[in-house]
Amino acid sequence: MRSLRFAQCASRSAASAPRPQLRRGIVSVKAVAKTVDKPAWLAQLKGARADVEALIRTTHANPILVRLAWHDSGSYDENVKEAWPKQGGATASIRFGPEIGHAANAGLQAALDLIEPIKQKHPLVSYSDLYQMASAVAVELAGGPHIPLRYGRLDAESPEDCTPDGRLPAAGHPFGDGSKSPADHLRKVFNRMGLNDKDIVALSGAHTLGRVRPERSGWGKEETKYTREGPNFLGGKPGGQSWTVDWLTFNNDYFTEIKAKRDEELVVLPTDAAVFEDEGFRPYAEKYAADQDAFFKEYVESHLKLSELGVKFADGTPVTLE
Template structure:
């Protein structure tokens, strides 16, 4: 018998405390370019000329369509999220991180940075320490960019972040196109515009205030750490923020609010907080500093108790984040994408 459920509900079932996959201290490497190799193989066998004629961004013939099917882009992203050979079984968390890091470089005073130019494609920004590991996400989306050549990278990366959040159980986030990619390293932003997890709450405020966010929005955005894990070869930290790293919920706020945190020394000379009763679960130094801040803490406690309020506030803050610095014309269509249904086969026992 087959039943249908949304991808978010499937994630909730798959990673429930009773049947979740065990964690490993070191994540496995991503599958060796399977999607990219598949795409290259298909285009190599007879369809390359037709594909180029129909889809190349350099072709200006009469049959060339400049329209982008953003609903199909969403579906294409959703289709590639699940992969049992990557981290905890999903590329979703790293795509959310790509959208966030591409957008979080915005400076409200100088009006520079943000997702509009997709400047992480160029060095030196691609090599900034905060962007370690994001080549995985950028490369993952290349076949979709090839399939939809007229979508800008800025639009693709932010739309992918929205798709990942929604498909892993999160709220519906309004999204609109309109980003225009930069063409050279001149669009790169200086290093240091993204948060340093080793620092305290005042540093976090300075980073987010520079973008134009307030305390409530900062804490709401921090809730994205419901997804994913840290990697020693990327951030220097290690482990997930909860036992359900592929389910978007308010679990992050429950975990940080309800558990006892102890310091753990790391092999690289740094340290992080870990749950005393489950040392696989960690928190960053900056996060515990935020939680202990009186003004920040009231939002942590609110979201731990009220997931609906968290989803509402996160939706507004994340939509704002992805639009920072984008020169919208005002006539762009606002999309609210539907999550994909997933067929689940119940095998008889």
């Protein structure tokens, strides 16, 4: 039986750290690595997926779970030269105090709380896999495309591995990086992650789900006719301003609504407007407004890239659940 090794990252370089030879189930004193029974891990991974599906079907927390995974991944900076996990990315460092407290992550503690019981039930599955799994399943259950995610991510293990504040994009002026326009800012932020114009526009389409809340981000209206009532979950509540009328359905309405500019009740952030205003972005936005299948296909490609930014896979992985 093959075993899967999950290196536990300490604040020093995991790549250069010595890897002791361990018998299955024995964790070294230095906690550099432990071995995990692969069939047991796979069984828990499948169980976790079933539990994530049940969670989403009962809570309708699709939007906040998509946002959680994106804010974990979106901290990735390919210019950082320190060893993993200092570049950030889908390492679950967002679960630690300093990072979940960043202003950009306001409200996301509720999403961490939703996932925690599933982690407790399936302890062999990493937090980072669970966050990414929940996002992919949330998109799919909302009517979006199937995202064939790969699993086996290692978790950042310490608050010292949290990324610095300020890596996620701002929705409008003032931009902390001195950008003159929303499009410049989006390119600065996403190019730093190794993502391109197509990725920026396709991923922005995830705003087909969810709402902007003034008490969290400072953007949007307190409520609209589309958000006054509607499904809630645990700490969730009605209100906020959505990008689309059916904000729990994943489709290409984000693009058709921004293009049509027909409904004052729907939000368009400065960075959303840029997908049609910027010359480099516009061809993608036009394509996705006209052709939902093209949007879904290219969204999946970009989502998969996002889900693996900064990821270190355990020995013997990645695997898919296809």
